[in-house]
Amino acid sequence: MLAVHFDNPGGPENLYIKEVPTPKPGKGEILLKVTASALNRADLLQRQGQYSPPPGASNILGLEASGHVAELGPGCQGSWKIGDAAMALMPGGGQAQYVTVPEGFLMPVPEGLSLAEAAAVPEAWLTAFQLLNCVGKVKEGETVLIHAGTGGVGTAAIQLTRMFKAVPLVTTSPQDKIEMAKKLGAEAGFDYKKDDFSEGALKLTQGVGVNVILDCIGGSYWEKNINCLAPDGRWVLYGLMGGAEVNGPLLSKLLTKRATLQASLLRSRDKKYKEGLVKTFTEKAIPHFSPGGPIQLKPVVDNIFPLADVQKAHERMEANLNVGKIILEMP
Numbered sequence: 001m002l003a004v005h006f007d008n009p010g011g012p013e014n015l016y017i018k019e020v021p022t023p024k025p026g027k028g029e030i031l032l033k034v035t036a037s038a039l040n041r042a043d044l045l046q047r048q049g050q051y052s053p054p055p056g057a058s059n060i061l062g063l064e065a066s067g068h069v070a071e072l073g074p075g076c077q078g079s080w081k082i083g084d085a086a087m088a089l090m091p092g093g094g095q096a097q098y099v100t101v102p103e104g105f106l107m108p109v110p111e112g113l114s115l116a117e118a119a120a121v122p123e124a125w126l127t128a129f130q131l132l133n134c135v136g137k138v139k140e141g142e143t144v145l146i147h148a149g150t151g152g153v154g155t156a157a158i159q160l161t162r163m164f165k166a167v168p169l170v171t172t173s174p175q176d177k178i179e180m181a182k183k184l185g186a187e188a189g190f191d192y193k194k195d196d197f198s199e200g201a202l203k204l205t206q207g208v209g210v211n212v213i214l215d216c217i218g219g220s221y222w223e224k225n226i227n228c229l230a231p232d233g234r235w236v237l238y239g240l241m242g243g244a245e246v247n248g249p250l251l252s253k254l255l256t257k258r259a260t261l262q263a264s265l266l267r268s269r270d271k272k273y274k275e276g277l278v279k280t281f282t283e284k285a286i287p288h289f290s291p292g293g294p295i296q297l298k299p300v301v302d303n304i305f306p307l308a309d310v311q312k313a314h315e316r317m318e319a320n321l322n323v324g325k326i327i328l329e330m331p
């Protein structure tokens with residue numbers, strides 16, 4: 001089969017498509033014939049040699065894919081049959097013509113979504129759902145500040161925050177991205193390159209602050225985050241795009257606000273946790289992707305690249321140009 005490959009860590013120019021052996025599904029695994037996969041920042045970091053796949057995971061890039069069930073490994077429970085359309089979360093291996101996945105990581109493709117759109121769902125939506133529901137424990141009426149609000153996770157988090165009957169605010173730049181976030185349901189957006197988002201968030205909440213922050217930026221935002229967090233607020237750290245250094249009285253500020261700072265990483269979670277998350281998401285969120293309901297969820301697709309253009313796809317994400325997800329279609 002064909003797969004995205006690199007021999008040495010480095011820039012996007014190191015990526016190429018290589019013929020590699022097709023994996024065989026092990027016990028309880030399904031072989032998925034991949035139609036589309038999506039790009040994640042983790043792929044960029046892995047390509048740069050800064051993020052190794054967890055033990056036992058494929059070295060091939062790709063944390064998510066959509067396609068059709070091609071083979072069932074021994075001991076599968078019978079929930080899936082050959083030819084079923086599915087989308088799946090995976091710790092690696094998605095950017096290839098075939099990938100093996102534990103059967104509990106597969107989800108049905110919601111009615112009305114193409115397979116390219118379905119590839120945009122697993123990693124970003126399960127992450128956003130987990131951060132809001134399991135980690136941040138967002139409640140009805142609360143305010144949620146979502147950083148990188150027009151990224152893959154951000155565009156999912158805006159919609160899920162509304163599903164949980166809470167109020168999403170975003171940071172992004174420039175203004176046209178703020179308008180896109182508002183179309184997805186954001187109450188307001190702050191251009192972090194021009195303005196102090198913490199002042200904007202405090203003003204909008206009449207000085208109270210936000211109850212939950214979904215933070216994939218880290219270091220460069222720490223002071224503004226704690227300034228605009230409400231008392232007893234939950235600050236959920238899940239990325240470090242703005243660095244890992246904190247220089248200042250973070251601990252005293254956390255203490256004063258009785259705040260919780262919690263970090264979350266989905267990729268390294270164990271199989272049981274991921275299966276539980278997939279099951280809850282399938283029950284609570286997937287029905288809302290189909291047309292006609294009172295809540296309407298929609299994956300945001302930025303661009304679709306053929307697999308052969310994987311270098312261009314990486315360059316686009318690295319330049320922060322994407323709104324929503326970048327999709328790779330298999331040959």
Ligand SMILES: NC(=O)c1ccc[n+]([C@@H]2O[C@H](COP(=O)([O-])OP(=O)(O)OC[C@H]3O[C@@H](n4cnc5c(N)ncnc54)[C@H](OP(=O)(O)O)[C@@H]3O)[C@@H](O)[C@H]2O)c1
Nearest residue numbers: 041127148151152153172173216238239241264265266320
């Ligand atoms: N912990 C987990 O389980 C988990 C799971 C999935 C993703 N993640 C992490 O979450 C982050 C977001 O993922 P994603 O898929 O949404 O990425 P994405 O679609 O590529 O969006 C990222 C956006 O963040 C903004 N950004 C980049 N660098 C920034 C900086 N230094 N300061 C402020 N904004 C910056 C850019 O948008 P604008 O500048 O236009 O706003 C960029 O487009 C990544 O770091 C990823 O690794 C973590």
